[in-house]
Amino acid sequence: MNSSMKKIDEFYELEVGDDLKSSKNFNEDLAPTKVSERTWSKFNIAALWVGIAICVPTYTLGGILTNYFGLSVVEALVTILIANIIVLIPLTLNAFAGTKYGIPFPVMLRSSFGIKGSNIPCMIRGLVACGWFGIQTMFGGLAIHLFLSSISSAWASLGGVGEVIGFFIFWLLNIVVVLKGANSIKWLETLSAPLLLIVSLGLLFWASGKVSYVELLATPASRPETDGFAKYFFSGLTAMVGFWATLSLNIPDFSRYAKSQKDQIIGQVLGLPLTMFMFASLGVVMTAASVQMFGVTISDPITLIGQIENPLVVAIAMIMIVIATLSTNTAANVVSPTNDFQNIAPKYIDHTKGVLLTGLAGIVLMSWELMKKLGWIASDVSVEGFISNWLLAYSSLLGPIAGIMIVDYFMVKKQSLDVLALYKEDAYPAFNWAGMFAFLIPVSLTMVAITFDTLMWFYNYGWFTGAISGAVLYYVINQFSPKLYVNSELSNV
Numbered sequence: 001m002n003s004s005m006k007k008i009d010e011f012y013e014l015e016v017g018d019d020l021k022s023s024k025n026f027n028e029d030l031a032p033t034k035v036s037e038r039t040w041s042k043f044n045i046a047a048l049w050v051g052i053a054i055c056v057p058t059y060t061l062g063g064i065l066t067n068y069f070g071l072s073v074v075e076a077l078v079t080i081l082i083a084n085i086i087v088l089i090p091l092t093l094n095a096f097a098g099t100k101y102g103i104p105f106p107v108m109l110r111s112s113f114g115i116k117g118s119n120i121p122c123m124i125r126g127l128v129a130c131g132w133f134g135i136q137t138m139f140g141g142l143a144i145h146l147f148l149s150s151i152s153s154a155w156a157s158l159g160g161v162g163e164v165i166g167f168f169i170f171w172l173l174n175i176v177v178v179l180k181g182a183n184s185i186k187w188l189e190t191l192s193a194p195l196l197l198i199v200s201l202g203l204l205f206w207a208s209g210k211v212s213y214v215e216l217l218a219t220p221a222s223r224p225e226t227d228g229f230a231k232y233f234f235s236g237l238t239a240m241v242g243f244w245a246t247l248s249l250n251i252p253d254f255s256r257y258a259k260s261q262k263d264q265i266i267g268q269v270l271g272l273p274l275t276m277f278m279f280a281s282l283g284v285v286m287t288a289a290s291v292q293m294f295g296v297t298i299s300d301p302i303t304l305i306g307q308i309e310n311p312l313v314v315a316i317a318m319i320m321i322v323i324a325t326l327s328t329n330t331a332a333n334v335v336s337p338t339n340d341f342q343n344i345a346p347k348y349i350d351h352t353k354g355v356l357l358t359g360l361a362g363i364v365l366m367s368w369e370l371m372k373k374l375g376w377i378a379s380d381v382s383v384e385g386f387i388s389n390w391l392l393a394y395s396s397l398l399g400p401i402a403g404i405m406i407v408d409y410f411m412v413k414k415q416s417l418d419v420l421a422l423y424k425e426d427a428y429p430a431f432n433w434a435g436m437f438a439f440l441i442p443v444s445l446t447m448v449a450i451t452f453d454t455l456m457w458f459y460n461y462g463w464f465t466g467a468i469s470g471a472v473l474y475y476v477i478n479q480f481s482p483k484l485y486v487n488s489e490l491s492n493v
Contacts, residue, residue, distance in 0.1 A: 005419055008035050010260060012101050014419060025115055026423045027346040030339065032102035033256045040257040044190055045267025048254060051189035051327035052247070053275040054196040056139040056300050059283035061240065063299045069236035070223030073216060073284055079233060080280045083240030084273040090248040090402045090467070091272070095264045097409050098252025101419050105250035105336060106343035110422045112408035112474070114432040119344055121401045121439065125249050126340030128394050130358055132246070133333035134366030137174065140325035141167030142302050147318035150311040160373035167370060171359060173326055178334045178355050182257055185331050192327040199320045203301070204282055211289040234461055241463045245398040249405065250336040334358050396462025400442040400470030404435050407471045412478050434481070438474035442466045
């Protein structure tokens with residue numbers, strides 16, 4: 001029996017036949033979800049974003065914008081809010097195909113980049129996620145170390161060794177959750193979201209008597225007085241959009257479980273912008289309060305709470321931070337590379353192997369920090385500096401992919417994908433050169449800017465310049481050189 005697609009209300013569902021079961025481009029984990037599996041309501045999706053957004057890096061964003069991008073406190077908070085409203089556009093648009101067809105991110109990329117070509121943007125997205133996985137695991141491991149230190153002086157005496165052990169304990173927790181599948185992530189996010197909001201409000205209440213909000217909001221910008229606002233604002237805005245540029249690509253990995261397009265749109269609108277703004281604002285307030293409370297600037301909540309002398313408060317807070325970081329890490333940084341690794345060789349890499357490859361890559365990418373904690377090497381590179389420099393750099397690579405995906409689905413394919421061709425052998429080209437050229441040209445311009453210190457505006461505003469140029473190039477190439485890609489006869493119904 002051959003495979004076929006059938007329409008059920010607003011969805012399409014794949015009936016898998018022998019032709020796909022034997023295809024080297026297909027496995028059960030990358031297959032479209034069944035309609036019965038699409039159970040995520042707008043509240044589940046909103047909870048997903050609350051769970052993802054409340055994390056240590058979000059807490060540090062305000063400090064990054066004021067310290068590294070020269071913005072005032074008010075400018076930083078406004079920038080964060082605007083950036084997350086902007087990023088809703090690619091998030092909701094790229095989620096459409098996942099919701100309609102039930103396909104994950106790598107399979108959607110096959111439409112615009114080709115069966116083999118899709119591995120290039122997949123690996124770019126996947127390795128970025130692995131890097132974030134390592135960073136978040138470092139924060140989660142620190143929380144575990146401080147929790148155990150609050151109840152055991154012997155553990156506290158381990159110092160950096162205890163932090164490294166905490167890293168691997170937290171690493172294992174992440175792997176176990178994701179190995180259990182999408183439902184375990186759904187329930188983790190749904191259960192953790194209200195707890196995280198309560199803890200955030202509790203921290204804000206605790207700090208309210210220790211810092212003057214009027215003085216805080218009046219904090220001036222750190223940039224030179226002779227410099228204008230626009231350059232710093234747009235650079236900071238690019239970095240903040242880059243913060244979720246990753247999820248704006250692989251959102252089909254989650255929207256494929258949504259009950260409807262309405263649920264995925266409303267859920268994302270409810271869950272992302274305000275959560276990001278509120279938690280980043282909390283970070284600004286708590287960082288300012290740390291100077292008055294402890295005499296030093298402490299930019300991450302784990303170290304800040306670790307300064308509190310009440311062991312019970314520290315223990316409870318660290319448990320909550322572990323839950324917060326776990327909910328972020330599993331959804332934002334493990335699901336995507338797991339699917340991306342499978343896309344390389346679906347018949348040889350299944351879900352379990354994809355998860356383990358993601359975990360190993362996270363360890364390798366953070367090995368320098370682990371060795372520093374063990375005292376094996378010396379390094380002046382901080383995790384915060386690593387994040388701030390990385391955000392701008394990788395957003396310039398992800399922007400073109402977002403633009404190409406949106407134009408491909410809505411303007412070239414007109415929301416009608418030949419899903420069967422994306423899984424079969426020899427039914428769709430190995431490389432869609434329209435997508436490859438539209439991606440490589442903006443990336444080449446970025447490399448020219450970095451290498452020769454020219455066209456720096458193209459790099460500084462990388463996500464925007466990349467997304468716009470990639471989208472325009474892809475549309476023009478498809479309009480005037482249609483032979484550069486193959487569009488099979490549609491066979492959805």
